[in-house]
Amino acid sequence: MAETTTKRKLPGSLEINRQLSQWLTINKNGTVDMRPGKIEIGQGILTAVRQIVAEELDVNIDRVKVTAASTPTSPNEGTTSGSRSIEESGVAFRYAAAEARELLLARAGVKLGVSIEQLSVNDGVVKAPSGATVSYWDVTSDDLLQREATGEAKPKAHTQHKIVGTGAKRIDIPAKVLGKPVYVQDMQTADLVHARVVRPPSQFAELLSVDIDDVKKMPGVVAVVQDGRFLAVVAEREEQAIRAQARLRRNAKWKEVAQLPEFNPRYLLARTPKTEVFSEKKGTPAQGKEFSAEYTRMFLAHASLAPSCAVARCDNGKYTVWTHSQSIYPLRVELAPALGVPEEDVVLHHVEGAGCYGQNAADFVATDAAVIARSVPGRTIRLQWMRDEEFQWEPFSSAMVVKTRATLSPDGFVTDWNMDIWSHGHGSRPGRVDGKSNLLAAWYTEKSLPRAPTGNPPLPGGGSHRNGVPIYDYPNQRVTNHLITDQLLCVSSLRGLGSQTNVFAIECSMDEMALAADVDPIAFRIRHLKDPRAVAVLEKVAQMAKWQPKEKGANNKGRGVGFARYKNAAGYMAMIAEVELGEQLRVTKIWSAVDVGQIINTDGLTNQIEGGIVQAVSFVLKEEVKYDRVRITQASWDDYPILSFTEVPDVEVALINRPELPPVGAGEGTQGPVAAAIGNALFNAAGVRVRDMPITRERIVAAAAS
Amino acid sequence: MQITVNGRVLNVAAEAETPLLYVLRNDAGCKGVRYGCGAGQCGACMVIIDGKPVQACDVPVSAVAGKSITTVEGIGSEEKPHPLQSAFVEEQAAQCGYCITGIIMSAKVLLDSNPSPSDAQIKEALSKNLCRCGTHLRIVRAIKRAAAEMSGARS
Numbered sequence: 059m060a061e062t063t064t065k066r067k068l069p070g071s072l073e074i075n076r077q078l079s080q081w082l083t084i085n086k087n088g089t090v091d092m093r094p095g096k097i098e099i100g101q102g103i104l105t106a107v108r109q110i111v112a113e114e115l116d117v118n119i120d121r122v123k124v125t126a127a128s129t130p131t132s133p134n135e136g137t138t139s140g141s142r143s144i145e146e147s148g149v150a151f152r153y154a155a156a157e158a159r160e161l162l163l164a165r166a167g168v169k170l171g172v173s174i175e176q177l178s179v180n181d182g183v184v185k186a187p188s189g190a191t192v193s194y195w196d197v198t199s200d201d202l203l204q205r206e207a208t209g210e211a212k213p214k215a216h217t218q219h220k221i222v223g224t225g226a227k228r229i230d231i232p233a234k235v236l237g238k239p240v241y242v243q244d245m246q247t248a249d250l251v252h253a254r255v256v257r258p259p260s261q262f263a264e265l266l267s268v269d270i271d272d273v274k275k276m277p278g279v280v281a282v283v284q285d286g287r288f289l290a291v292v293a294e295r296e297e298q299a300i301r302a303q304a305r306l307r308r309n310a311k312w313k314e315v316a317q318l319p320e321f322n323p324r325y326l327l328a329r330t331p332k333t334e335v336f337s338e339k340k341g342t343p344a345q346g347k348e349f350s351a352e353y354t355r356m357f358l359a360h361a362s363l364a365p366s367c368a369v370a371r372c373d374n375g376k377y378t379v380w381t382h383s384q385s386i387y388p389l390r391v392e393l394a395p396a397l398g399v400p401e402e403d404v405v406l407h408h409v410e411g412a413g414c415y416g417q418n419a420a421d422f423v424a425t426d427a428a429v430i431a432r433s434v435p436g437r438t439i440r441l442q443w444m445r446d447e448e449f450q451w452e453p454f455s456s457a458m459v460v461k462t463r464a465t466l467s468p469d470g471f472v473t474d475w476n477m478d479i480w481s482h483g484h485g486s487r488p489g490r491v492d493g494k495s496n497l498l499a500a501w502y503t504e505k506s507l508p509r510a511p512t513g514n515p516p517l518p519g520g521g522s523h524r525n526g527v528p529i530y531d532y533p534n535q536r537v538t539n540h541l542i543t544d545q546l547l548c549v550s551s552l553r554g555l556g557s558q559t560n561v562f563a564i565e566c567s568m569d570e571m572a573l574a575a576d577v578d579p580i581a582f583r584i585r586h587l588k589d590p591r592a593v594a595v596l597e598k599v600a601q602m603a604k605w606q607p608k609e610k611g612a613n614n615k616g617r618g619v620g621f622a623r624y625k626n627a628a629g630y631m632a633m634i635a636e637v638e639l640g641e642q643l644r645v646t647k648i649w650s651a652v653d654v655g656q657i658i659n660t661d662g663l664t665n666q667i668e669g670g671i672v673q674a675v676s677f678v679l680k681e682e683v684k685y686d687r688v689r690i691t692q693a694s695w696d697d698y699p700i701l702s703f704t705e706v707p708d709v710e711v712a713l714i715n716r717p718e719l720p721p722v723g724a725g726e727g728t729q730g731p732v733a734a735a736i737g738n739a740l741f742n743a744a745g746v747r748v749r750d751m752p753i754t755r756e757r758i759v760a761a762a763a764s
Numbered sequence: 765m766q767i768t769v770n771g772r773v774l775n776v777a778a779e780a781e782t783p784l785l786y787v788l789r790n791d792a793g794c795k796g797v798r799y800g801c802g803a804g805q806c807g808a809c810m811v812i813i814d815g816k817p818v819q820a821c822d823v824p825v826s827a828v829a830g831k832s833i834t835t836v837e838g839i840g841s842e843e844k845p846h847p848l849q850s851a852f853v854e855e856q857a858a859q860c861g862y863c864i865t866g867i868i869m870s871a872k873v874l875l876d877s878n879p880s881p882s883d884a885q886i887k888e889a890l891s892k893n894l895c896r897c898g899t900h901l902r903i904v905r906a907i908k909r910a911a912a913e914m915s916g917a918r919s
Binding site: 099100101102184225227231232234236238239240241243244246254295296297361362363364410411412413442445446523530652660662665667668669670671672673676694695697700701702703704705708709746 | 797802803835853858860868893
């Protein structure tokens, strides 16, 4: 009889990286090596997965050494994004470590001459009822984990957890506060040379002429690279590279074209989209009062504190790149054809950069560095983008327009919901195999690759349509996505993707209808919710903020609510914002109740939520990418201000732990609820409904006048 | 040209107008002085010169010839961290951490002149420092904790 070849489904990223040895090594010297394919971006993921491994193995957490992701040695966990790292990497480690523990106990049992059930473990020391002991380190061997995971080892019950669910301190923070060279920006080798790129003044510019000869003669200059329209300099010292860059910029003549859209997201409505109805529900015909509105948001930047950087070498046609990319494996897939080499000739090592909150220029600078390395073979080149380059060439988060139309029944229920979303794609991460590319430099080199259209991560998570489907229970519903696939400004993923604007639209509409129905906005939401976890976070946040039913703002001060379940599948987040309208709109406090299932690290989670809230406030109050019809015009923090220390609101976070439920992502879920809570609080404070973000003084004045 | 970095005299090979930042990072090996903007707008490269916070990206090395410069590497080490550095670990006051060294230097200047600052004074002292991860509230708490510990140690 033919044997079935169907492989069993394994948990998390074990499914695609099935060898236990890819994940863990139990060393004879009393340490455990773990190799996550996910990467640290300041979210504390390495600390959290380390807790999981220490927990399942029953070893002291200090024994567990974490190796940063690297294409030769790590499991392929794709991209670190979408708040999926605990679900994918954390779960894989949980099962891999549980199985490693079973294998170790089996060997220990043989040595001690007792059955596994009789053994106990304390920090890797296995004890028999007689008191005889043997340690993991005694029984381990090189072949211990050279086997495919079965997924059958049972992880501990949450009631037994001692390390998971605590606030274990982050492993990366001590080196960071001491100023150690932990970032890719800090890498130093004896043969290191410094590179800078010279980009066109605008994306679609043609290179008319460039004089590279006098740049070559400048002090310290090692090479001037001209590869099609891709220009770069390499020099011995960093400041020499910067001077050479400035000279080469002056020496390059370009012809620019006015190809950027107007400075208003509504340009999206006039473009030809790919239209898809992605949620439809037909119930009892709707009757009642109709509400319709239009919400917009401008392009946003990731605006990482550190401009992007990469280090690269080319030796005998083979490339090694050190990068803060969130996608080392997918980047390799797309980088190899851009360099014209097979994938096995490209090795990528992850080294931390500054927080990125989505796809910043990490993949772009890595590509630039590899292209430059080709011209200076045998030397290590360090390419640091400058601040203006980061502000002008990082992939932005698309502007959006959302139109809503809803019907409110006379008894105060939403009976019909229609929403239409217009946006460019929110996912241009690397990994394409269709010969097109999203890697900036690949569009400009001699053997250039065509620019890829913009797209979205697929549903159910989605991209521009993320959180486009309301979590509320409406009998009639139709949600339509209008995806604009062209890419006038370069776009990709930013924390939360389309959820920020979609939740803003849904939640502002809910408040308006609650007011019309004369029902408290929190009670109004709850009457449309069936999920008890959703109700619980709303009730919790109301209690924290001492929310008064139907409370009214006064003297330009007020409060408002915002709620969503991220991706309708991850964390539940309910927020109350308190605002004060003076010369500018000021957010003074945010209360927040959060349920992300089982909590792995309480303090790490709180840190992520606090940070997400503060950043969301910054997005809503201040941020928009500046451009005219030809160029991105922002070059500095003056042009793209973010929330400062004196403007940061007080933040209070309550966590609802559900240790019996799977842990889900937390980092991105704050964006939509915060935006909505601020919009609703402004209305509560001053009676002005602003539907366009950022909510600046100009927009408040305009909305008040209309 | 000579400069003194964390008590060590350094002969500078760079041209006079080179921003101090690159000399500190690449010649003195002080990578804790971070590049963020090159225009004195973000505070990631904050160092202390003559008791004042100075953004190293925004000052030519020639302007500090003969002066004594303190970087984050000069205030504490793994074995003996500065109370501010310990407090940032205690409060877990970092996400990506890129802004933190500059913030610690601004905070040190503040605490050197004002041993028990209010929240508002701390925020004001950090008006030249940006943090993109939204760690602001923890940072303020860490500085208050350090202030308390330093006052305790003095009394």
